[in-house]
Amino acid sequence: MKLKTTFATVVIAAGFAATALTGCGTQNDNAPAPATPGASADVNGLRMYYEVHGTPSAQPPLVLLHGALSGIGTDFGQLIPELSKTRQVIAVEQQAHGRTADIDRPLRTAQMAEDTVTLLRQIGIQRVDLFGYSMGAGVALEITLKHPDLVRKQILAAGGLNAGAMHPGLLEGLAELQPEQLHGSPFHSDYLKNAPRPEDFPRLVGRVKEYDQNDLPDVAPEAARQIKSPTLTVIGDSDIVRPEHAVEMFRLFGGGIMGDTPAGLPNAQLAILPGTSHVTLVHRPELLLPMIPAFLDAPIKDAK
Numbered sequence: 001m002k003l004k005t006t007f008a009t010v011v012i013a014a015g016f017a018a019t020a021l022t023g024c025g026t027q028n029d030n031a032p033a034p035a036t037p038g039a040s041a042d043v044n045g046l047r048m049y050y051e052v053h054g055t056p057s058a059q060p061p062l063v064l065l066h067g068a069l070s071g072i073g074t075d076f077g078q079l080i081p082e083l084s085k086t087r088q089v090i091a092v093e094q095q096a097h098g099r100t101a102d103i104d105r106p107l108r109t110a111q112m113a114e115d116t117v118t119l120l121r122q123i124g125i126q127r128v129d130l131f132g133y134s135m136g137a138g139v140a141l142e143i144t145l146k147h148p149d150l151v152r153k154q155i156l157a158a159g160g161l162n163a164g165a166m167h168p169g170l171l172e173g174l175a176e177l178q179p180e181q182l183h184g185s186p187f188h189s190d191y192l193k194n195a196p197r198p199e200d201f202p203r204l205v206g207r208v209k210e211y212d213q214n215d216l217p218d219v220a221p222e223a224a225r226q227i228k229s230p231t232l233t234v235i236g237d238s239d240i241v242r243p244e245h246a247v248e249m250f251r252l253f254g255g256g257i258m259g260d261t262p263a264g265l266p267n268a269q270l271a272i273l274p275g276t277s278h279v280t281l282v283h284r285p286e287l288l289l290p291m292i293p294a295f296l297d298a299p300i301k302d303a304k
Contacts, residue, residue: 065136071098236276
């Protein structure tokens, strides 16, 4: 019998694909584990966990925003050691994720964005670059839309502007996803290792299911077109985000023009990673690590 492709089957399969990928040479198994200089702050009723890596530089700090069911190490463990060599990196864990315990409110993009901004203000950060992955891409986009003066540049990885970003039918069967189906995946093992209440994993899965049913991004093209922060849009070539949607985003952010003219290249950039799925995107350091600093360090051209 052919298995219907739904959110549940994608998450289950991709979670275990990530396990295989991280065990098959895409990371340096002999490298020392990165330090985790973590702290927590009281933010809008949360005890919100964050980490600061590296030292301040001429560039703003890079803020890392993880995906659903995940956390800092799960999504960015292969990227932080190198990225933090040349810039300060701040990574946060959202409500119910990782070391930030759940509280009595639904998971919402707007609230996660405000939690992140409030935390950054508390620790004295006034200007940032953003790298949001999956759910975190939606959070990054919300921050950029609501707090444009805070964001210099943004990287939106494996995220979209609306439900049309995804392949048709993907969200069907969302209710089928059960916590037990994720046991043994990096999502589950990292949660057990890091969460203040490891027994709350089923609660996290429930939060994410409700979130995906009720709070998918819905950014109008006109709003996206008004964003001034240079944006790098990144997806995998086998992502849940359709390539056509990524190209649409790229154009709305000012890309898709011919660069061999006196005006030159636009501030916006687009990357489609070969041989890469949704979950494995953040486990391709050999592709991302040359790309991210190059984008962040590129001069910003004045808008005409």
